[in-house]
Amino acid sequence: MQALNPDRPNLPRVMIVDDEAPLARLVAGYFEREGFEVAVAGDGETAIAQMRQWDPGILVLDLGLPGVDGIEVCRTVRTYSDCYIIMLTARVEEVDKLIGLSVGADDYMTKPFSPRELMARVRAMLRRPRRHVQAGQAAASFGRLTLDAAGREVFVDGRLVDLTRTEFDVLAALASRPRMVLTRRALIDEVWGDGWVGDEHLVDVHIGHLRRKLGDDPTEPVFVRTVRGVGYRMGPGE
Numbered sequence: 001m002q003a004l005n006p007d008r009p010n011l012p013r014v015m016i017v018d019d020e021a022p023l024a025r026l027v028a029g030y031f032e033r034e035g036f037e038v039a040v041a042g043d044g045e046t047a048i049a050q051m052r053q054w055d056p057g058i059l060v061l062d063l064g065l066p067g068v069d070g071i072e073v074c075r076t077v078r079t080y081s082d083c084y085i086i087m088l089t090a091r092v093e094e095v096d097k098l099i100g101l102s103v104g105a106d107d108y109m110t111k112p113f114s115p116r117e118l119m120a121r122v123r124a125m126l127r128r129p130r131r132h133v134q135a136g137q138a139a140a141s142f143g144r145l146t147l148d149a150a151g152r153e154v155f156v157d158g159r160l161v162d163l164t165r166t167e168f169d170v171l172a173a174l175a176s177r178p179r180m181v182l183t184r185r186a187l188i189d190e191v192w193g194d195g196w197v198g199d200e201h202l203v204d205v206h207i208g209h210l211r212r213k214l215g216d217d218p219t220e221p222v223f224v225r226t227v228r229g230v231g232y233r234m235g236p237g238e
C-alpha cells in the first residue's frame with residue numbers, strides 16, 4: 001500500500017486493488033495526474049482494511065485477486081460504503097460480469113483495457129446529474145412500491161429495500177417519468193452521465209438486479225416493465 005497524504009483530504013480519493021503491480025502503478029499514475037489522491041492494494045484483505053479507514057469515493061477492483069477475491073471484497077465493502085465500484089476482470093464470460101455487478105459494482109471493464117477509458121468512465125460517474133428535490137416533495141408510489149427521492153429510500157410493502165447508489169438512480173430515473181419509455185442510452189445519460197462510454201447492456205444487468213431486490217418477476221413485471229426493442233418504463237406488463 002502506498003503512503004497516503006492526510007494533508008490533502010479534499011481531493012477525490014480512489015483505491016486501486018490489483019495483484020498485477022505494474023498495471024496498478026500505471027492506473028495510479030493516470031489518476032494522480034488527474035488530481036486524485038490514490039492508494040494501491042495488491043490483495044483483498046488489505047483493501048478491505050484500508051477501505052474502512054480511508055473511505056475513498058472510487059474503488060477500482062480486480063476480480064481475480066489472490067485469497068479474498070474481488071467478489072468478496074465488493075460484497076464486504078458494500079456493507080459499509082456507498083463508493084462507486086468499477087470491477088476489472090480478465091475473464092470474458094458474461095457470468096463473471098453479472099456476478100460482479102450483482103454484488104454491488106457500478107461498472108465493469110475487461111482486461112486489457114485503456115486507462116484513458118477508465119478515467120473517462122470515472123469522470124462520467126463523478127459528473128452524475130442529481131435531480132433537484134424540492135423541500136417537502138412527496139414520495140412517489142407505484143402500487144406496493146414507494147420511492148422517497150429526498151431520503152433516497154425505496155420501500156416495498158413498507159419494507160426498506162437495500163439498493164446501491166446506481167440501482168437507486170436507475171429506479172429514480174424511471175420513476176421520474178413513469179409514462180415514458182426510456183432507452184438504454186437515455187438511462188445511461190441520466191444515471192451515468194453523457195460522457196460515459198462502454199457497453200449499453202450494463203443497464204440490463206442493473207435492471208435485473210433491481211428486479212431481484214424488488215421481488216419483481218420479469219415475466220410478469222409489476223414495477224419495471226420491459227418494452228421490447230425500445231427500453232424500460234415504470235408500470236405493470238401487459
